[in-house]
Amino acid sequence: MFLTILLVLYFLTAIILVMGLLVNGARPTKTLAWLLAIFTIPVGGILFYFVLGRNKRKNKFFELKKTPGISEYLNKVDDYYRKLDEEKVLPEHVREQVKLVKLLTKSSKFLPSAGNALLPLKNGPSTYTAIFDALENAKKYIHIQYYIFEEGELADNFLQLLKRKVKEGIKVRFLYDGFGSWELSRAFIQSLESSGIEVAGFLPMRFGKFLSSLNYRNHRKIVVVDGSIGFTGGINISDKYIKGDPDLGMWLDTHLMIEGPLVRSLQAVFAMDWCFASGKEDVLSAEHFLEETPVGQSFAQVVASGPDSDFASVRQLYFSIVNSAKQYVYIINPYIVPGEALLEALQVCALAGVDVRLLLSSKSDSRLVKWSVRSYFEDMLRAGVKIYLYPEGFLHSKVIISDDRLTSIGTANLDVRSFEQNYEINVLTYGEAMACELKKDFIRDCEISSEIDYNEFRKRPLTERLKEGAAKIFSPLL
Missing domain, CATH: 3.30.870.10 (Endonuclease Chain A)
Structure with missing residues (x-):
């Protein structure tokens, strides 16, 4: 009797998943592969689907509340998109790229901006030097987000600097990915928290949510200081960028230092991730999105996406x-x-x-x-x-x-x-x-x-x- 109940539940689950695939499936080949897996691999096919197969563009992890400020911004994006056809709102050297500007504005919802100073940072030491200098000069707040935050000499230097800034009255928020930084010890996290630093893990590796979140990771690296200077790129926090790796040698990477209006877009990405991971909406406040004075000549645009974005x-x-x-x-x-x-x-x-x-x-x-x-x-x-x-x-x-x-x-x-x-x-x-x-x-x-x-x-x-x-x-x- 018990076995019969299990079989019935199994087939009901399989039928529900099949219906979901037929309604929300992406490419036909991918849908067919999952259908075959579900019906030819007992139990395992369904487990694999829960871990790897669900369409998060249809069933989002998280969706921001349409606050007045967010609605106003989205209206501004739509208005800018329409004006791209009607007026010469782009600098002359960008007008030939109007199709690309329109695509990214519509799909990613981030406006391009002029007046930015952008500095490519071409290795770990130069990147960390620039980031530490910016952190030392923080006057209001520091926002830090990394996929991999690996304990070692570099992480210890970060910890000591952040502790010192908190004592100076600087608000520090620290966001790490639950999988990429899974080796980050509880003792290190507690040291951050006990110093007054707000800490949140993005989709932490917890048993109850393991199957639903394992396959979806936050690979972003973002630092924002006072809303006026920001960093993003491929470099994580790891000693292999300054000391090398026994097997691979020195890790070589490229990062970007940003000053000017574009930092607001970087801030917005952090704010959305922070809101999802911590449940707090404080970073969405207007004080974190003040107008920035143009400081350079670069015209640039942030492009961000995730498994639950409307578009890739x-x-x-x-x-x-x-x-x-x-x-x-x-x-x-x-x-x-x-x-x-x-x-x-x-x-x-x-x-x-x-x-x-x-x-x-x-x-x-x-x-x-x-x-x-x-x-x-x-x-x-x-x-x-x-x-x-x-x-x-x-x-x-x-x-x-x-x-x-x-x-x-x-x-x-x-x-x-x-x-x-x-x-x-x-x-x-x-x-x-x-x-x-x-x-x-x-x-x-x-x-x-x-x-x-x-x-x-x-x-x-x-x-x-x-x-x-x-x-x-x-x-x-x-």
Whole structure:
């Protein structure tokens, strides 16, 4: 009798999941795969679906209350979007990119802004020096958010500085991802809290919510000081950026320091994540979104998305940059698992005569990721995409440069996980100065890297092809 009840409950659950897939399913191939898993893998198929398969764009983790301030801002976004067609609201050098501006404004809901001072930070030491200097000069508040906050010398320096700032009367809020920072000890967190620092974990690894949250992580790295200076990019808090790693060597990455009106967008992303993780809405108050005086010449836009965003804005950003490139598109990224649409865009771009180059590390921090990334090489090389393997340390940057006009620096990898499962944030800069500066660095790095030859790559052993094929199956989960 008990077994019969279990079977009935199992099949009822399966039927409910199937109905959900049919109503809310995404791609037909993905829907079919989940249907087969549910009915051919007893119990495990349903568990896998709960962990990996649910469509959070349909069933959101979190949705902000439409406060008067938020409604006013969204109306401002809609009004700006309409004016892009009616008036010349964009600087002259950006007008040719009006289609991209419209796309990102509509999908990500962040307005572009002029008058920003943007400084690319090209390694760990320079990034931490700039962040610590900004923290030392904080007068009102400090907001810190990291995917990985790893204990060590660097974390201890952060802790001591933050404690000192709290004693000075500075409000400090600290947000970490529950999975990325799972090694962060309770003692360290308690040391933060006992000092008067507000701490929140994003989707913490708790038993009751383990299945529902394991696959959805907050991969963002954000620091905002007094609403006037901000930082974002690929660099986490870890000693491997200053001391290196025994196996991979020094971790190399790119970050961005921002001053000017764009910091408000960075603040808004932190505020939404803080509200979700802590349950507190205090950071949404107007005092954290004061008008900033223009301090530079850069025109830029924040692009943020997550599993419960209305659109996969970061994927749309990458796709649009590649699709619109006329002369070149240069990509630095450690995890290039593009999926069908972006793979097709890269191939079309290269076949059309555009100089498409990918720069990634010759080393990998994961064997599964390594073989999954390599499984896409042959298709790209055949189309004329040039692939370079960087020999020194582990290249962890997430940068795209195109046509001396567009530069994207951020947290998002070029893979399905960043597009679908992770909360990510990138900054897109419109203009020559940033693009040309990073283009020079890119070309110099290519010169010391080894380029993969298509004909030689085709001769790789069958064992490698089998590893690539097996790893490719898991690419949507990486």
